[in-house]
Amino acid sequence: MISKHDCIGLTGDTEDINVLLTENKLSEASLVFPNVNSIMIPKKALYNLSKYTSKPLLKAVDPKIEVAVEKCLVFLSNLAMTYYTEDKWKKLYSGILHDQSKKGNNNTCIYPKIVDVLTKGTSKGAFIEVNNQYYEGESRKYRLTETYLKAGLTQYTIKDSKLIQRLNSIYYTRLDTAIKNPVCRNLISIYPKLELPTSEELLAIGKKLVKEGRETKRGKLLTMRNKHSNEYWSDYTNRSFVEDNIRLFEFLTSRGFMIPSEGDDKSGHRVVDSFTLMPSWIREQITIGGIKLRERDYTALHPNIAIKLYGGKQSNITHQNVAEKASIDIIDVKQEHLSFFNKTWKGMQKSPLYQHYQQTEPVMLENLRKDKKKNGYKVTSRKMFKIEVDIMTEVIQHLNSVGIQVLYVYDALLCEEKDRQVVTETMNSTILEHGVKTSVKIESPVQGETIQCKQYRLDEEINLYEVLPAMSFTIEESMTIICDFDFSKMQMSELVKYIGKQRKEQQYNDYNGVRITPEHIDALKTIIAT
Known part of the structure; x- marks a missing residue:
């Protein structure tokens, strides 16, 4: 059983699901989500709990030994995910542990007695270790002992009907909460289509x-x-x-x-x-209808969010341009960008990216330093994640409104091939509205694929996110042009006037705009309807 608090807090009262699901949706969900009475537990745990654990300790959990054993197994199932993580310690929130183990409406706190059973264990050793330091949200850290980590996992089916009812109540609360969130609701809609x-x-x-x-x-x-x-x-x-x-x-x-x-x-x-x-x-x-999904993700999203948050002067930062300016391998830049802004200030100073941003964005770095000092170093990641989620939520809501569901992976979306263009345009227009100056990565042609664009009349509306790549502008050049306009949709005649003006002005030595080449002019001519 994967607890909602693998990284998430359970909120809301326990209640049966009562909104948004039709019978058809419920039948779909039943094909997707596991039975609540099926959990993954460490091998040997059932046998050792039943045969070697102190019976008085188990009876303190529940008068029925077999029920007490199952409640201990449910606790252990919360740690199943740690078999696949580098850090074997996991925070388990007291509210969830209480909900999993209490008897009906009786609010007597049982889970500390379960912890007592599992830490004292048997003559062969404990089942778990506990870090008794409390963490935010009334939680402690727990981990399986080496004996049970090495044993691996096995599936177990809970038998006690009252315990199953308890887990069902938690299940429906989580499903009810999920349906009220636009991103989660979108995911529930796409799950039945996925082919693994x-x-x-x-x-x-x-x-x-x-x-x-x-x-x-x-x-x-x-x-x-x-x-x-x-x-x-x-x-x-x-x-x-x-x-x-x-x-x-x-x-x-x-x-x-x-x-x-x-x-x-x-x-x-x-x-x-x-x-x-x-x-x-x-x-x-993963496929839908036998065709692989296409990933759409933003270029260097978090560096560009940091620019917005902390008053930077650049726009459209890419891993490539940072690598070139800082003389750092692009692979190292990509890896560092994953965590650079989320580190402690001292950690940032040790990063190979620090000198680059100190030279190019000293004001941004100073604002960021002050924020970390005042509000703790994690404040940066919280703020950046919030902006990311706001953007992705708005994108997904729009896509759902036109009948498109997507697979969400933080700052990326996986979509069906037929929806690729709409998803890209929606992501690009939405992020610009949020004032973050980046865009979806422009793909290299695949298996002879070329970027094509239909022809437009001069009085016809165009989307620059679609037209500029078709004119062979790079992502950096495209974003510069879009920022010059400060919007992405306009008449074709406006783009023609802009290109002509830039072409003329670049003859002067102080020109610092996008370089307009004869190839760009030829490409522009091919997409103007005659």
Whole structure:
């Protein structure tokens, strides 16, 4: 059972679902989400709890030993995800633990007695360890002991009807909460359409990617484990193992998908589900109607959000232009941009990006430093995530209004091929409205594909996000032109006048606009209807 608080707080009263779902939608959901009585637990946990654990301790949890054992197993299932994370410690929120273990309407707090059982364990050792420091939101950190981490996971079906009712109540509360969130509601709509690869297919694909030298977005080298332990590789922390990735995929999908869940203020209310937690190379294999989904994501979104938040002077930062100006390898720039603005101030100063931003954006850096000093270093990530979520929510709401559902992965959307252009245009126009000067990455042609654009009359409305790439302008050049206009939709005649003006002005030495080449002029002529 994946607790909503893998990274998210449970809010709201427990109640049966009562809004927005038709019977048809409920039947779809039943095919997607797992039965609440099916949980993943450490192997040997059931046997050791039933045979070797102190009976008086178990009876303090519940007078019926078998029910007490199942409540302990539900607690352990909250830690199942840590089999697939580097950090084996996980915060478990007291409110959720209480909801999972209490008896009906009786509010007596049972979960501390469960913790007592699991920490004292058996003569062979404890089931869990506890970090007794309280964290924000009334939570402690827990982790499975090495004995049970090494054992692996197994599926267990809960038998006690009262406990199943309790978990059902939690389930419907989460589903009810999810449906009220536009991003989650969109995900629930697209889940029934998704076609997933088999584990066997993924193994073959993984082997091929390993031969090609595939790396993850965080720069880890995809590697076949071939039954070796981590210690077989001296640099195992810099590797991502195909077999481990497939096991995570199975965990996230084999019994149904997670109910998508909205995060709290710390995560900017980002939504988490089975697909945001899935390795990207596996997510790439998802299809609808046998056709792979196409990913649309923004270029260097967080650096451009930081510019907006902290008064920077640049616009349309890209990984490429930072790499060129700072003389840093572009792969290193991409990896650093993932975390640079979220670090402590001292951590930022140690980053290879720090000198570049100190030279190009000293005011922005100083504003950012003051904010971190006053409000804690995590304030930057909270603010940036909030803007990201606001943008993506607005994009998804518009797409849903025209009958398009998308798979959400933080600052990226996966869509059907037929919807690619609409999704791209919606993302581009929405982010500009939010004052963040970047756009969706322009794809390189695939298998002979060329960027095409229809012809327009001079009095016809055009979208610059569609027209400029067709004229062979780069993403940086396109954003500069769009920023010059301060909007993206206009008549074709206005673009023609702009191009003519820029072409004339670039003859002067002080010209600093986009360079207009004969190729741009020829491309413009081809898209004007005669």
